[in-house]
Amino acid sequence: MRRYLLTLFGSLIATMPCNPALAAPVKVAVAANVQYAFADVAADFTRSTGVAVEASYASSGKIATQILNGAPFELFLSADDETPRKLSSAGMAQLPAKTYALGALVLWSKDPAFDGKQWQSWLKSASGKVAIANPQAAPYGAEALRVLAYYRLTDSVKPRLVQGDNIAQAAQFVDSGAAQAGFVAKALVLAPQMQGKGRWVDIPAASYQPIVQDMLLLKPAAANPDARKLFDYLSSPAAHAILQRYGYRLP
Amino acid sequence: MIDLQPLWLTARLAATTSAILLLLGVPLAGWLAHCRRWYKPLAETLVAMPLVLPPSVLGFYLLLAFSPASLLGQWLQSIHLQLVFSFAGLVVGSVLFSLPFMVQPVAAALSSLPANLREASYTLGKSRWHTFWHVELPCIKPALVAGLVMSFAHTVGEFGLVLMLGGNIPGVSRVASIAIYNEVEVLNYPAAHVYAAVLCSFSFLVVLAVNLLRRHSERLAA
Structure with a gap:
């Protein structure tokens, strides 16, 4: 039994994909409100650059917890500006945070x-x-x-x-x-x-504070130059057009 | 430092659930233990389903079923019963979710009782109900206690179902497991640690109690 399990385990490891020549997808953590808009943005980014994007959706707070505890995300699109600020001061960021959209x-x-x-x-x-x-x-x-x-x-x-x-x-x-x-x-x-x-x-904008949504390029992005490309792409006219279509105002 | 309400709410939910399970689960276990029909395996499978079913599946369909937009939800509303985002709804969900923890040990204990015990009672002219109540149940007290303790504990540990069905309302559906999740999400780790410590020690005590109980009843049997 034990030998059988060892063989099984060994063959699993042997067949695991391990090809550094293939470009790794950009790993992005995305706040839930941006999920549909980001799917479009990512598809457009992949079309124009050939770089795949791997997105995880959750609330900003949960993503922050995961990042603080070593989650390998390279880019984080938050629902606010405070969470990225906290992550920055905890030394998780590669670049200062940047506003990518204003939510309504x-x-x-x-x-x-x-x-x-x-x-x-x-x-x-x-x-x-x-x-x-x-x-x-x-x-x-x-x-x-x-x-x-x-x-x-x-x-x-x-x-x-x-x-x-x-x-x-x-x-x-x-x-x-x-x-x-x-x-x-x-x-x-x-x-x-x-x-x-x-x-x-x-809802009339006067009745609440503008929802400033910041993104943060995280430390693991250092190993993947494509992450920076996606970070820059999110401020491009093409990405702005998509975000506006989803009702966001631009910074 | 922490809000005690989620802990109190969890205790209330678990106590209500296990009380209802005692009332529903024991007769169901009795029926299963003595049933000889062809559909018995089907019934047993249905009872055991919550053991393997992800709680989110149960939560998802209960949410849709109880929603005021559904037929069942409209009927429930007409009798002024709201089961989404309410304590009553969580009780219904938990009863379904913890059903096997009550039914399985009790049914197993009942079917392992020697048949001549019941037969002796029948020959003395006692009814089936009387025999069940006065002969069989007293013999399986340890299994009843184990079922009660396990369904209580399992309800305390419930998370996915409450997350899908509860709506995180303080005092109504913010149970301890949800409170931990919340505190972690807002990066308030100290509070999460306190809730977690309470739940850890509780689980330890429950499992210990069940083990001691089992040893005790084994010694009695020997």
């Missing part, structure tokens, strides 16, 4: 009674759950709370709030109908996957 918040619902023009009174009179991202970990969640405070909706909505682990889960709560409405990133409702699903309304 929308209120999204699949309820037929949803009224985009009167969303404040609708929200107040509705009885269903309202989904937000975890405000401690995600800027879109924290800014949603600010919107509620700005319109004095906190008292009526707070008891009905449910938190997604990240903004994508908040969107999923709305999409499945489990929550009646949700404050989500505009980039999510503009994604092709979400077309024809419910209705949404822009």
